[in-house]
Amino acid sequence: MHMHPRNPYRTPPDFCQLAKAYPALEPCLISYSGSFSIDFKDENSQRRLTEALLHCDFGISLNVPLNRLCPPVPNRLNYVLWIQDIIRTTEFLGSKPVLGVDIGTGASAIYPLLSCKLNSDWSFIVTDIDNFSLSCAQSNIEKNGLAGRIRVFETTPEAPIFAPLHDDPNAKADFTMCNPPFYSSREDVTASANSKEFEPNAVCTGADVEMITDGGESSFVRRMIDESVELGERCRWYTSMLGKMSSMTEVIGAIRGHGIENYGITEFIQGSTRRWAVVWSLSDFRLSDNVARIANPQIQNLMPPRNTLRQPIRTSAQNIERLTEILSTVLGAVEGTRVVNAETSSSRFVVYATKNTWSRAARRKNKHAAPDSAETEASTPNLICLVQWIYRDGNETFLECQWVQGKDRSLFEGFASHVSRKVSEVVSQ
Numbered sequence: 001m002h003m004h005p006r007n008p009y010r011t012p013p014d015f016c017q018l019a020k021a022y023p024a025l026e027p028c029l030i031s032y033s034g035s036f037s038i039d040f041k042d043e044n045s046q047r048r049l050t051e052a053l054l055h056c057d058f059g060i061s062l063n064v065p066l067n068r069l070c071p072p073v074p075n076r077l078n079y080v081l082w083i084q085d086i087i088r089t090t091e092f093l094g095s096k097p098v099l100g101v102d103i104g105t106g107a108s109a110i111y112p113l114l115s116c117k118l119n120s121d122w123s124f125i126v127t128d129i130d131n132f133s134l135s136c137a138q139s140n141i142e143k144n145g146l147a148g149r150i151r152v153f154e155t156t157p158e159a160p161i162f163a164p165l166h167d168d169p170n171a172k173a174d175f176t177m178c179n180p181p182f183y184s185s186r187e188d189v190t191a192s193a194n195s196k197e198f199e200p201n202a203v204c205t206g207a208d209v210e211m212i213t214d215g216g217e218s219s220f221v222r223r224m225i226d227e228s229v230e231l232g233e234r235c236r237w238y239t240s241m242l243g244k245m246s247s248m249t250e251v252i253g254a255i256r257g258h259g260i261e262n263y264g265i266t267e268f269i270q271g272s273t274r275r276w277a278v279v280w281s282l283s284d285f286r287l288s289d290n291v292a293r294i295a296n297p298q299i300q301n302l303m304p305p306r307n308t309l310r311q312p313i314r315t316s317a318q319n320i321e322r323l324t325e326i327l328s329t330v331l332g333a334v335e336g337t338r339v340v341n342a343e344t345s346s347s348r349f350v351v352y353a354t355k356n357t358w359s360r361a362a363r364r365k366n367k368h369a370a371p372d373s374a375e376t377e378a379s380t381p382n383l384i385c386l387v388q389w390i391y392r393d394g395n396e397t398f399l400e401c402q403w404v405q406g407k408d409r410s411l412f413e414g415f416a417s418h419v420s421r422k423v424s425e426v427v428s429q
């Protein structure tokens, strides 16, 4: 993924219009072969641009002191939109207010401000160890009328990273997010700047407390992983941004090391800057492959197992009109499942299965079982899938089975292959 598909800054803004709407940007404009831009290497111009974009596109008024990090909006927005995708994967099961925890919110409180503007039912607890940044964050939150939805929590480097969850045993969150300090030391900062691993806009670096932590970002995120194992399902999705490719290998190694196979990776590319983000969960909710997997061949060995299975289905022209009806009939015939439409008038089906009735072994067992020995069905489903047709280029048809919830991967894979076998039998007739 380059920029997130819903990121409006995939096309550069019209700087001239922007300066008209936010006059403080005007002195920063430079004429560049007939059009206008700004000098991205100039800190003052970067700051005015951040303020202008937040003001014009989100109605956010931001004040960041000169000695603290001024966040570039397009890059921060990428992460917020990806979190939105994560939350949306299970929203059709019933939505409720969403609580996020932003670790290290900084003076700008950029993530909770953007997130709350985009999502009216989200609220936040935000942490930081830097008292000065937190007081700026608090005033940015108040200035934007969001004090009722964003609670600030001051912590220390020694406390658990997820201190708000550790301190209150009843607290539960839907997700955590974090843009961790990247570096392990001052020397690490200099070495990275020289190796050009980081963007040329090193003008927006910020204070040491914002950029440096013992062991660098990988160690910080590994601490979060250890803590998440203790907290378990008290938070549904744990996530973090990562700035170095080498950290990805270490972080995914730590996730797998805890036996967690429920995780995902994304990548954001903006100009010459590459960033990654990871998500992991101790719950049995599953993410679709377009949220949790990326195509980058360099890191295929780090990818999680697939949760979205697509089977090409050959069908005759006369059947193509009836595919939704055929799918509905096939799904309805799988014993022990409940099937509903994902949305009113949609052709996406949600399947709730309480037990395996489709494998050969299960069918044999069922046939020989005395009628009164039927197992009592669990009231909660062991497997939830989303099933739909995908049409590509007008002449390719795929049956897609998306794992939404469940602990047992083989149950999901067995169900997906049973349904595509049954559908193939019908459509080839």
Ligand SMILES: C[S@@+](CC[C@H](N)C(=O)[O-])C[C@H]1O[C@@H](n2cnc3c(N)ncnc32)[C@H](O)[C@@H]1O
Pocket: 069, 070, 071, 076, 103, 104, 105, 106, 107, 108, 109, 110, 111, 127, 128, 129, 130, 133, 155, 156, 157, 158, 161, 179, 180, 181, 182, 209, 210, 211, 213
């Ligand atoms: C790279 S800055 C990110 C600031 C902001 N979220 C952004 O994306 O622009 C990292 C932040 O983490 C904070 N921080 C460092 N260690 C922390 C810890 N143990 N708990 C919470 N925040 C921490 C720093 O003070 C700093 O504000």
